[in-house]
Amino acid sequence: MSNKNKATIAVRHGIEADKHHGAVVPPLYLSTTYSFADFDTKRQYDYGRSGNPNRDILAETLAELEGGAKGIITATGMSAVHLVTQLLNSDDTLVIPHDCYGGSYRLFTSLEKRGLLKLKVLDLTQANNHQQIAAIKPKLIWLETPSNPILRLTDIKAITCIAKQCGALVAADNTFLSPALQNPIELGVDIVVHSTTKYINGHSDVVGGAVIAATHELGDELAWWANNIGITGAPFDSYLTLRGLRTLNVRLKQHQENAFTLAQYLECSPYVSQVYYPGLKSHPQHELAKQQQRGFGGMVSFDIKGDINDAAAFLTSLKDFTLAESLGGVESLICHPATMTHAGMEATARLNAGVGDTLIRISVGIEDVNDLLADLDQAFAQLNAAKSPTLTEQQGDVAEVKTQQDSSFKFTPALTALW
16 A cells, blocks of 8 residues: 555656656557457457446546555446445345445345345444444445435444454445545455446546456456446546546545535534534534544435425526536536435335435535625525514514624534544
């Protein structure tokens, strides 16, 4: 493992790798096939699905950033999730968190319905549920911490300790924090999964995924499956994703600073009943976040007071937040998980995960934070002016909220100390 800082790894890996012309940035290799050196003598690459220089540079960079032995780049984030399930047989049990991403939940439950694996859903944030894992004896435990969209945390060390006792593998979805803020392999995890579409690329223009294995043996097995089922990433996508990865640490510092400020603002708002952000001291797992993360990330979720109509009115009033799915881009995105990212979950499972009709998720961008606060102000003001029956008994107005913001919503140096 390199002893270089992660920011240096993200910027420098693959630089000056061109031995033919001295190109500083790795060239783009679009060729689908490669010539053999001689009869029955292939070179490092023979076919684009099996291997590509751009894909390999990205995989190597992410593996080094995560502290893993081998990385595999896939076409999408969900194909990365699907790839990990290839390690399971029909008699193997997969343990998943009750509040994982809706697309992952849909895939896992669909595979179970087809008889391709056995599934057990647990609230992995609760320590009293951990001992159930040993009794279940799963082949694989799936973690998502922080979870999407409630930002609950799972104690990674506690889970990996139990996994070792029962011989289970542990896979962690690290999409919300990226390797800049959390490295699950250092905490005992066997496999790390990313939707590189999000923070790793960071510009909302490339769809992709990555799987990083802690050992070469596991990495080779996953790479074999990726080639076998044809889900490896495209060269141009890998090229662009590596370009985005170069600025990962710089971007995340601003994402996090803005998110922390917005979370404080929302916590003081009379229009909000609950804020979910591990960086707030009020978050029940704030201390755990400080133990296993190097920062709190750029995602903030909250429950707006009222009902789904109030949520809809608020969302459609915003101007500097785009109503859209996905996350991790430089622009601020906002979504209604119940009807968007988690619509694929059955209603009962969605509510059990805490994804109700008033939940709103923000992927906080890197815009000027004062513009973001002003936009939230005007949207809440419109909601108040509409005199929604569900809000008439609330106290305070936008001016009071703004006064609170001016006096207390200032970025604290203590946050940056976690980097």
